[in-house]
Amino acid sequence: MNFLRRSLMLVAATVMLAGVAAAQTAPPHPSPVPRPVVPPAPVPPPPEVDGASWVLMDYATGQILASKDPDARRAPASLTKVMTDYVVSAEIANGRIHPNDMVTISEHAWRGGGAGTDGSTSFLKLGSQVPLEDLLKGMIVQSGNDAAIALAEHTAGSEDAFANLMNAYAKQLGMVNTHFSNASGYPVANHYSSARDIAILSRALIHDFPTDYAISAIKEYEWNGIKQQNRNELLWRDPAVDGIKTGHTAEAGYCLDASAKHGDERMIAVVMGASTNKARADSAMALLNYGFRFYETHKLYDTSKPLATPRLWKGAANQLPIGVASDVLVTVKTGEYDKLKATMDIPATLIAPFKKGQQVGTLRVTLDGQPVQSVPLIALNDAPQGGFFSRLWDSILLWFHHDSGNTEQAPGGK
Template identity: 50%
Template sequence: MFKRLFACLLLLVGANVAQANKPLIPAPPQLAASAYILVDAHTGQVLVEHDADKQIPPASLTKMMTSYIVSEELEKGVIKEQDMVNISEKAWRKGGSKMFVKVGDKVPVIDLLRGVIVQSGNDASIALAEYVSGSEEVFAEVMNQQAERMGMQDTNFVNATGWPADGHLTTARDLSTLARALINDHPSHYALYSEKYFRFNGINQPNRNRLLWRDPAVDGIKTGHTEEAGYCLVASAVKRGMRLISVVVGTDSDEKRAAETQKLLAYGFRYFQTHKVYGSDDVLQTERVWGGKADSVGIAVSRDVFVTIPRGGEENIKADLIIDGELKAPLAKGQQVGKVVVNLDGETVADVPAVVAEDVEEAGFFKRVWDSIKRFVMSFFK
């Protein structure tokens, strides 16, 4: 009876210690916006969300996809930054925000890209769409194909500008997915989103993202506004090695979209952190190899492993390496042989392939026979 009571007391103490070590996280702020989401850019972990899957008109946030596709074409070498783009009458006539190009002008691709990103120019967006795909309509098809490839399941684009149109819809979650792709896939062009001004034809226009002036951690991304969409802002910021992406849509003013975004980012940076569990070069342990020139091989992970955790919660992380049976030569560097499962407070937060860290060639005949004999003998002692 005493032993049983003592064991129960130990369990109770252990549970209380675990609770005491668990970081305290208050409820997230409630924003004056129709929908919003906060995401860790490294891991994709959602920290805060409200109506993130509600379809909304994206307004000029659409131009994030326009610029992404242009960056893709530039990276592939299909087009070049100094290619001269002829400005059509359709591009020139388009209303709304403008870069102020003229019909018949020939403008470098890179200038038009800045016109899209910094000045939110509808004229620049159409000009690039026509240059890349021949027409804005065909370009919209490419936008939708790219959205599907990214997993933006609730998005449909009708044009390259965000001009109001039936069926031109997205969600806060899908916009966060697009923002991650912008940052991770095209870092050199993503730098354009932090530029505060762009001068063209003698007209110097400021970036409409107020947070570029207010918060040095913010380096993008894009504003949007129409009567139906309200005032919207997709923002990204970096502090202490953590990059957050926020999407705030449907606020009632330019000032409000900035202020509400600041609340969301401040909450994320205050209470969470991006923690690197393993690097792709880390050897986690060595495993026996049968029939190989080498008797053992290092086991690593296929990529850097990041997790999003409450700030100060590193001690609550537990990682398990699971090997899929015995290893037999030959083995190729990078070959998957199992997985690493990372848990936080008992919940799986990462599941990545475990791979061999180097090649292991097959041994000669006599070594293979000898290993077979050893395996056979050892099987009786398992």
């Protein structure tokens, strides 16, 4: 018996060592194109911004690159219409409404957002019928409050019901400092958002509904014989700017939600509570330029490519390929790529079965000890249980295997 036990221990140790070696073998992530060795260039602080709160977000990663009071709850004015646009676009995608629907302009839309008010209007006529797609243009380009109310009523039956729908979508998108009470941004109680939430919403609109987002790049729009220009003056300053929305009330100040694209890079800048129209435009443009000049985005790992193949116990196979469900991108200051560190938190004991896509561990990316990304590690294949004798053998080997957790440096991690 002692001889048999020593033999089993020797075999078990050999198998476990092989499993650990396999778990640490994976292709490195792509490296940036080599550059001449030069002294590191300092990155300046973000520009001065005229605004009570603001954020600069990288579109590809959703990372906030610079900010001031990003979670402060403020009146969003007509930035509200970005959510109205998102909800209408989502309801079109779900087949509940259609771009060619004829929308009747109610008395509420006419009185609450029409020519007789002090707010922005598309000059819609009471009782007229307007194609839904034209109302979208009127709301986004002309910032028509009447168009926003008409869209809300057509989509949900009433503006109050539409506001509930707005809040449901806001919760779904993770907008934790937002509550909407109407579709236009007219100042009322309990109607607020934050610079970070508006950036989150804008990123979702660009990603989920690019065709509808493209409307925000239209410089002018004519309806009922009246031509009005888009209030986003950055559309005339820089051809890279293609959206998104302006807003202004006495309570909110001057607000601007702007986005621009250079090559494969896109930035989103949200400024809330600026002192003037020019100040909000200057500040948003400065933030966008700062982002493009001093930050760069890198792809660390590709979708569905194994990052590790740890030992799998009681499975039909002896190893479990694990990776990420989508490309892992990070945005860092120019020249800081080499400071990134990546580790994988994987349980020391993985016992079959596993389903493809099931989370197995976590990939963590840090920079100077600070978290940058945390991404689930998933099983890349189905991993069914092995046969009876295979499971029995692994049960014996597991007597000698101690589960103490496992944190490994990710392949290519610095």
